[in-house]
Amino acid sequence: MRRWGSCTAYRRTVRLREWRDAPRAGSGAGARILIAGGGTGGHAIPALCVADSLRERAADVAFIGSESGIEADLVPEKGFELHALPLAGFAGGPVARARAGLLFARAVSRCRDILERFRPGAVLGVGGYASAPAVLAARALGIPTFLHEQNSVPGRVNRLASRFTEEVLVTFPKAEKALRRAVPVGMPTRAEFFGASREEGLARLGVEPPVVLLFGGSGGALKLNLAAAEAFGGGETPYSVVQISGRRDFARLSTENPRHKIIAYDDELWHAVAASSVVVMRAGAGSLFDTAAVGRASILVPYPYATGDHQLHNARYFTEGGAAELMLDGEVEAGTLRDRVEGLLDDENRREGLARNMRALSTPRAADEVADRLLSAATATNGGTR
Numbered sequence: 001m002r003r004w005g006s007c008t009a010y011r012r013t014v015r016l017r018e019w020r021d022a023p024r025a026g027s028g029a030g031a032r033i034l035i036a037g038g039g040t041g042g043h044a045i046p047a048l049c050v051a052d053s054l055r056e057r058a059a060d061v062a063f064i065g066s067e068s069g070i071e072a073d074l075v076p077e078k079g080f081e082l083h084a085l086p087l088a089g090f091a092g093g094p095v096a097r098a099r100a101g102l103l104f105a106r107a108v109s110r111c112r113d114i115l116e117r118f119r120p121g122a123v124l125g126v127g128g129y130a131s132a133p134a135v136l137a138a139r140a141l142g143i144p145t146f147l148h149e150q151n152s153v154p155g156r157v158n159r160l161a162s163r164f165t166e167e168v169l170v171t172f173p174k175a176e177k178a179l180r181r182a183v184p185v186g187m188p189t190r191a192e193f194f195g196a197s198r199e200e201g202l203a204r205l206g207v208e209p210p211v212v213l214l215f216g217g218s219g220g221a222l223k224l225n226l227a228a229a230e231a232f233g234g235g236e237t238p239y240s241v242v243q244i245s246g247r248r249d250f251a252r253l254s255t256e257n258p259r260h261k262i263i264a265y266d267d268e269l270w271h272a273v274a275a276s277s278v279v280v281m282r283a284g285a286g287s288l289f290d291t292a293a294v295g296r297a298s299i300l301v302p303y304p305y306a307t308g309d310h311q312l313h314n315a316r317y318f319t320e321g322g323a324a325e326l327m328l329d330g331e332v333e334a335g336t337l338r339d340r341v342e343g344l345l346d347d348e349n350r351r352e353g354l355a356r357n358m359r360a361l362s363t364p365r366a367a368d369e370v371a372d373r374l375l376s377a378a379t380a381t382n383g384g385t386r
């Protein structure tokens, strides 16, 4: 066993030496970038937007993620290589935490092996279970590391990790003040949201305007789902309702309203957003900036148990900019929800103002800006090119 261990350590040292001494070109083309993290759509989707931007510039991109995260489906579907690790959160009792700690320690070592083989010129952590072990391993190997922080209130891991990274690329101006070496870039958003048209959205969904869209982020929001089913599911409404429930809650929802569609998950969400006149949603960073890219009037219902209440702070950035209305989770019940939605449907001027201000807060350059910074770090250190 010891023999095997020391052989592995020797091979690792040789590989590392070869990597450091290898001649490298200084161009972005062919640069290798590793992106780590995921878990929910809010982490994995912006990561994929950055990966697309890097691929357009001929960079070679690979991912490290968690076996149980949304990236396990999304990343291979987009044709990127994924190293999926078994990882778990640190919540729960002592046994669960000990197991998570063990998985984390093993993940750091696996990440080190993956990095030594892939030899990236820069590493981007996007949050989620796989982000921290990959950033730690990259740091130990002297590879330039970056973080992208999606929320207005950074989590503990990113606050700590920001001490060891070149830069933390932030979505919200508020996060800039809370982190070292923070650079505002916005939220990487899929290009389709910016070009989405109402007519195409209506045709794709097969619904008549006006349309109310309700969704609760990538996983769905039970409270919002139940209130919406009760508010709009009783009988025909004079408007169409599209409710994207998330896969977890889909089977428990039903409707008697012929104009009420309930969908589990929509891979091409831009059509539903573009078709809508009013959007009701949680205040996850992805949902907010996707809706901003289309420019639609929205009612934001922040998830009240998000770390550091970040969804409330995310929402406030939009409500204080006159770009959306706020509805607290405690106010969510069928009657209030219906009143708030119909109030906005009846007020075209208000809807137009909100939609215009929402669109003004979108960040169409974010994915390219993150990609630019990764590529210039990779080329500045002459790292990551073949």
Ligand SMILES: CC(=O)N[C@H]1[C@@H](OP(=O)(O)OP(=O)(O)OC[C@H]2O[C@@H](n3ccc(=O)[nH]c3=O)[C@H](O)[C@@H]2O)O[C@H](CO)[C@@H](O)[C@@H]1O
Pocket: 040, 041, 042, 043, 045, 127, 150, 151, 215, 216, 217, 218, 219, 220, 244, 264, 265, 266, 267, 268, 269, 283, 284, 285, 286, 287, 288, 290, 303, 306, 307, 310, 311
């Ligand atoms: C409960 C919780 O803590 N949620 C967090 C999680 O949310 P979560 O992953 O739910 O939320 P986000 O709103 O950030 O992102 C969801 C993404 O999924 C997409 N989508 C959703 C439904 C669908 O049918 N199709 C689809 O494509 C949305 O367009 C969006 O791009 O990560 C976000 C980013 O760190 C945080 O801001 C959220 O607070």
